[in-house]
Amino acid sequence: MESNMFGKLQQQFLCCYPVNKMAWSTLQLPLELDAQRALIAATCAHPLNQRYPVRRSYQEAFVKRLMHVLKDHEELHDDIYDSLCGQLAKATINESAGDSSPAYAYKHYVLQPHEQITLRESNSFVSEGTTGLCTWEAALALADYLLEHRNLLQDKNVLELGAGAGLLGILLKQKSLQLPVQQVLITDGSEACVQLMRDNIAFNFPESDDVGKPQCAQLRWNQISEFPWTEYPSPDLLLAADVIYDDTQFSALLKALDYIYELRGNRCEMLLASTVRNVDTLHNFMQQLEEHHYQVTPCANVSACASHFCRDHTAAVQIVCIKR
Ligand SMILES: C[S@@+](CC[C@H](N)C(=O)[O-])C[C@H]1O[C@@H](n2cnc3c(N)ncnc32)[C@H](O)[C@@H]1O
Structure with missing residues (x-):
């Protein structure tokens, strides 16, 4: 460009x-x-x-x-x-033609001249029974945070939960950015999201071999033990953006985290980014994390972090690091 x-x-x-x-x-x-x-x-x-x-x-x-x-x-x-x-x-x-408005369109996230990520996204915040067919603010904030803290990715196999349209995973494997990450697996519980992520990966990595692009799979938190873990590298770093909004999903997400941390003998950590819409909802989840013996540490300088993406800073985003 x-x-x-x-x-x-x-x-x-x-x-x-x-x-x-x-x-x-x-x-x-x-x-x-x-x-x-x-x-x-x-x-x-x-x-x-x-x-x-x-x-x-x-x-x-x-x-x-x-x-x-x-x-x-x-x-x-x-x-x-x-x-x-x-x-x-x-x-x-x-x-x-009786076609009120198309369901999907493109968005181009320009990172630097001649470098952008193009995603096909839903034109509605909620469609096909999921909120994940478009990119949310917390994913952009976490993307900015990771670009400013590349060392967090050093030699890590990354697993993203509730990845939606796939922006984060696609970013981490952008060749030109040379991020020091190992393998990246992006997952979501919704079939529609998994299909959209597959399409978006194919679009952004037309020529890459399997190592050069993110992998993608369906992972439902409440069926965590049925996931074929042996087919994928053991995750060192978990990512999730904007997944803390529906408290009916909290116990499934906690069960999933317990399962993964146990699988890894606690040799993994998670970065969780959340738009602060309802303080009580977030607080409730953080409390449940502590009850499950996780240490939750807010990441410093999130709001001061440089914006590589166009972000609407009026919505505060909190990023926490979760260890056990
Ligand atoms: C608000 S969207 C966020 C998508 C993306 N992380 C972002 O920030 O743009 C929440 C995502 O979590 C996924 N999700 C919600 N409950 C889930 C569950 N029980 N198992 C797996 N994924 C789930 C949804 O399908 C959706 O893609």
Whole structure:
């Protein structure tokens, strides 16, 4: 990706960062027509978006917001109108075909110029009976934390629980990042998530051999002993993001942790990232961890951690290290 004067807005657009929180203040207004054209070229008309489009309704909202930001300009470039008309036309075609809105679209998480992770994700927070078909804030925060603390990955076999769309595992195996991790296994209890993770792995590692990409499997916490453990490397580091929201799942998750820690003779640890939505729910889980004889240590400097991903910092994310 060319480094360009709209780099931040481009990064935010490609991963569908909320339009009302985008870095609009980085635009040096007024924008000449050429600059307006370049901004559209960096976002809606970006080759990645042309080939693997982000959600149509998001693109529409983005262009409308851009028109609002440029409302005092005497003239807007035709490409801005064309982008909006293009999105509205697609909506009309979908509606007339009886297809209200597509269930999936792409998101491109740009890490550095010429380096991004592309995931197909659900357009709904909850679909097919799971919350895991899109990437949540806690996964982005844990990804940032690991990129800033690469030593935590040194020679570790990683197992992720409740991996959803697969962002973390795909990140850890990105060749260009050269993270010092060994094997990575990403798991989820939902069949739909496992299928989506498989697709996302295939998309991001089109040419890698098995060692060069994450492995993927279905693992339901309440059926932990039935998992074929001998087929995979013994996990040293467990990861989980945004899995502490439903207290009906706590006992299954604790049972799974007990099983894995026992399997490893306690020679493993876990990083658990949680968006702080309900303090009592989190507190309840932490208390149960202690009752199961785990030591829970908050990771220092999570909020001060550099953001490689576009994150909405208004939602606090807590990361804890769990040992026994
Ligand atoms: C909110 S999503 C988080 C997905 C991903 N970690 C992220 O942060 O983007 C929670 C995930 O936990 C998975 N999950 C919930 N209960 C589970 C269980 N009992 N066994 C295995 N996975 C479970 C869901 O299928 C879902 O993918």
